Amino acid sequence: PRVTEVLFFPCESSCTEGLLSAEDASGDHCLCGVPHAVRRDSFSRLLSHLLSARVSLDVCVFSFSHLELSRAVQLLHARGVCVRVITDRDYQAINGSQIGALRKAGICVRHELSGAVHMHHKFALVDGRLLLSGSLNWTLTAVQSNQENVLVTDDPAIVAPYRTHFQRMWEDNDPA
Amino acid sequence: PRVTEVLFFPCESSCTEGLLSAEDASGDHCLCGVPHAVRRDSFSRLLSHLLSARVSLDVCVFSFSHLELSRAVQLLHARGVCVRVITDRDYQAINGSQIGALRKAGICVRHELSGAVHMHHKFALVDGRLLLSGSLNWTLTAVQSNQENVLVTDDPAIVAPYRTHFQRMWEDNDPA
Ligand SMILES: [Zn+2]
Ligand SMILES: [Zn+2]
Numbered sequence: 001p002r003v004t005e006v007l008f009f010p011c012e013s014s015c016t017e018g019l020l021s022a023e024d025a026s027g028d029h030c031l032c033g034v035p036h037a038v039r040r041d042s043f044s045r046l047l048s049h050l051l052s053a054r055v056s057l058d059v060c061v062f063s064f065s066h067l068e069l070s071r072a073v074q075l076l077h078a079r080g081v082c083v084r085v086i087t088d089r090d091y092q093a094i095n096g097s098q099i100g101a102l103r104k105a106g107i108c109v110r111h112e113l114s115g116a117v118h119m120h121h122k123f124a125l126v127d128g129r130l131l132l133s134g135s136l137n138w139t140l141t142a143v144q145s146n147q148e149n150v151l152v153t154d155d156p157a158i159v160a161p162y163r164t165h166f167q168r169m170w171e172d173n174d175p176a
Numbered sequence: 177p178r179v180t181e182v183l184f185f186p187c188e189s190s191c192t193e194g195l196l197s198a199e200d201a202s203g204d205h206c207l208c209g210v211p212h213a214v215r216r217d218s219f220s221r222l223l224s225h226l227l228s229a230r231v232s233l234d235v236c237v238f239s240f241s242h243l244e245l246s247r248a249v250q251l252l253h254a255r256g257v258c259v260r261v262i263t264d265r266d267y268q269a270i271n272g273s274q275i276g277a278l279r280k281a282g283i284c285v286r287h288e289l290s291g292a293v294h295m296h297h298k299f300a301l302v303d304g305r306l307l308l309s310g311s312l313n314w315t316l317t318a319v320q321s322n323q324e325n326v327l328v329t330d331d332p333a334i335v336a337p338y339r340t341h342f343q344r345m346w347e348d349n350d351p352a
Contacts, residue, residue, distance in 0.1 A: 006337035010292060062311075116186060117321035120311050133327065135238075135296050135311065145293035149341070151309065151327070151334060158327060161182035165325070 002154060007042040009136060009148035014041045019051060020071050042150070043143055047072055049132060049152055050124065056082040058125040058166045062118060063091040064138040070098035074105045085109040086169055088119045098138075110173040119169075122150075123162055131159045178330060183218040185312060185324035190217045195227060196247055218326075219319055223248055225308060225328055226300065232258040234301040234342045238294060239267040240314040246274035250281045261285040262345055264295045274314075286349040295345075298326075299338055307335045 050057065050072050057076050064070070064087055077083045085102060089111045092099040103109050112119040123133035134150035136142050153159065226233065226248050233252050240246070240263055253259045261278060265287045268275040279285050288295040299309035310326035312318050329335065 002333075004331070004333040006334065006341075008337075008341055112323065116323050117317055118323070120318065120322040120324050122311050123325065133310065133325065135298050135309075141293055142296065146296040147288065147292050147294070147345070148296050149299065149309065149338070153334065155180070155331070157178075157180040158182065158329065161184075162325070165182075165184055169323070 003130060003152060004155070005045065005152040007045055007134075007150040007152065009042050009142065009150075010144050010146060011042040013144060014044055016044055016047050016068055019044065019047050020068060020075065045152075046132065046136075046150060049126060049130060051076065052130070053081045053126045055127045056084075056125075058084050058086075058128070058163075058170075059138075060086045060119070060121045060123050060166055060169065061138050062088045062120050062122060063094070064098050064102075065094075065096040066138045066140055066143060067098065069138045070101055073102060073107065077105060077107050083107050084166075084170060086119065086121075086166070086173065087111050089113075090118070110170060110175065113173045113175065123166075125159070125163055125166060128163055129156075129159060130154045131162050133162065179306060179328060180331070181221065181328040183221055183310075183326040183328065185218050185318065185326075186320050186322060187218040189320060190220055192220055192223050192244055195220065195223050196244060196251065221328075222308065222312075222326060225302060225306060227252065228306070229257045229302045231303045232260075232301075234260050234262075234304070234339075234346075235314075236262045236295070236297045236299050236342055236345065237314050238264045238296050238298060239270070240274050240278075241270075241272040242314045242316055242319060243274065245314045246277055249278060249283065253281060253283050259283050260342075260346060262295065262297075262342070262349065263287050265289075266294070286346060286351065289349045289351065299342075301335070301339055301342060304339055305332075305335060306330045307338050309338065 053076050099109055122136055132150050132152050136148040136150050142148050229252050268287055275285055298312055308326055308328050312324040312326050318324050
């Protein structure tokens with residue numbers, strides 16, 4: 001069945017401990033006090049789509065400082081999912097960036113080597129077949145404070161050009 | 177026929193005088209020296225989609241300083257197309273913003289009245305049926321210097337939530 005979903009932000013904070021905990025954990029031991037039952041909020045939906053990756057996750061995002069999104073990416077990497085991250089040259093070094101943590105976890109991260117002013121994309125590809133794309137940077141301000149949108153689609157006519165573009169960027173920005 | 181197109185930027189500069197001139201003008205008198213024949217570049221495609229509006233154009237964009245995009249929007253307004261623009265509270269006042277020019281031309285512009293940190297969307301709706309959405313702000317840097325993407329689609333399942341969201345934002349940010 002075709003997936004078509006548009007997620008709008010800001011999103012009220014909800015606890016995603018249950019989603020992020022190991023699959024056999026219930027998340028019920030969490031002391032956060034935020035209801036766990038409601039998982040229809042935009043951030044939980046975003047996280048669920050990312051965590052559905054079984055083979056690969058390609059992330060192409062200007063700024064990446066969101067702690068739970070970083071945990072999700074590291075969790076997928078630990079599960080054996082092939083994770084590739086492309087980010088902006090300048091923003092990878094800013095305070096709070098998760099890029100260093102991803103690299104330390106052994107995840108392949110590349111940044112723009114070209115003269116482009118900014119790598120301003122905000123999209124991700126799950127298993128090469130589900131696209132998440134929009135205005136949302138992977139930051140707490142974007143998720144909780146800004147008006148933002150993320151389209152989630154598995155329409156091959158839409159996904160294919162992003163997949164091709166990611167692959168080209170990945171190859172073009174090989175530092176080796 | 178279904179429209180599905182993904183435009184990637186940066187885009188080499190091409191002259192869009194032919195597109196922006198009145199419909200009976202050929203644009204051939206332009207002295208720019210840039211070839212007019214090639215109209216397959218991303219910016220010309222973006223402009224063409226916007227200029228295809230016959231009834232309405234809804235623009236929801238964080239920063240808007242691009243001169244030719246401003247001309248296009250004013251041209252549509254002059255043609256009788258119903259134009260509505262929502263922009264960020266803070267960025268409407270920055271140097272080079274076209275928001276003042278749009279207002280002077282009689283175009284309705286609203287900005288976030290809520291406490292949202294930023295209105296960070298970058299999408300537009302042509303005649304309520306064609307969506308242009310992605311990472312691209314309407315600035316010269318975005319078009320000519322950044323890595324950016326814009327999805328163009330008329331899939332009703334995708335367009336409808338953006339249309340509903342725009343209408344809600346428009347009503348919520350009525351200053352009256
Ligand atoms: Zn909790
Ligand atoms: Zn010219």
